[in-house]
Amino acid sequence: MSDDGNKARRPEPPRRLNAPKALGVTLGRLTRPVLKKRGAALADILARWPEMTGPLLAAETQPERLIYAAGAGADATLEVAVSPAFALELQHLAPLVIERINGWFGYRAVAGLRLKQMPIRRAESPAAPSRTARPLTPEQRARLDAMLAGIEDRALRQALETLGRSLLGDSRR
Incomplete structure (x- = not known):
């Protein structure tokens, strides 16, 4: 008998029932x-x-x-x-x-x-970091006054002066 005949008669090994499987398959x-x-x-x-x-x-x-x-x-x-x-x-x-x-x-x-x-209950958001305005230096104050010199409307001048102070005095700059 040849070896080829013996190989043909051998049964297949049994399949493992506990073979490892991917976790995603069974999860x-x-x-x-x-x-x-x-x-x-x-x-x-x-x-x-x-x-x-x-x-x-x-x-x-x-x-x-x-x-x-x-x-x-x-x-x-x-x-x-x-x-x-x-x-x-x-x-x-x-x-x-x-x-x-x-x-x-x-x-x-x-x-x-x-x-x-209905109104939605939102989680409290953290407070925005506050800006601290530092006092203007004499040079910054003179520069701001020069920029506002030609403005005659009192309300507009006051609003622009407040804006200028906050921008020039911003401590993050």
């Missing part, structure tokens, strides 16, 4: 049941709203709650507070917002939006 299957729970989805939407929608929508909108049909673990209606001036714009952008949210989760977590017009 969705493992996390989907956890993410479908109501509290986890809403918490994720609240925490990631600016990332999901972008800065413009996040400034004018705020997610409020998820409303599920009886017994449904997905396909919720997201109630969104929206500033009255932006409500019509959000109505037109609703399909895009839904698509972005569902893309974030990897399944159809939100089926529709319910808009609620």
Whole structure:
């Protein structure tokens, strides 16, 4: 018998059932049941709203709650507070917002939006750094007076003098 005949009769080695797999392949299957729970989805939407929608929508909108049909673990209606001036714009952008949210989760977590017009509570922004005006030097004062010499209107002259003092006395220059 030749070696070629023996090779043909040998059975294939069994496939490994515990072979390593890419994490991305199994991660969705493992996390989907956890993410479908109501509290986890809403918490994720609240925490990631600016990332999901972008800065413009996040400034004018705020997610409020998820409303599920009886017994449904997905396909919720997201109630969104929206500033009255932006409500019509959000109505037109609703399909895009839904698509972005569902893309974030990897399944159809939100089926529709319910808009609620109301003032939006915005996080306090850090205060802008204040400018401190330093006193003008005699040369700067003389230069400012020379620039304002031809102006006869008292209100205009006062406004320009205030502007000139603030520009020339800006400590950041």
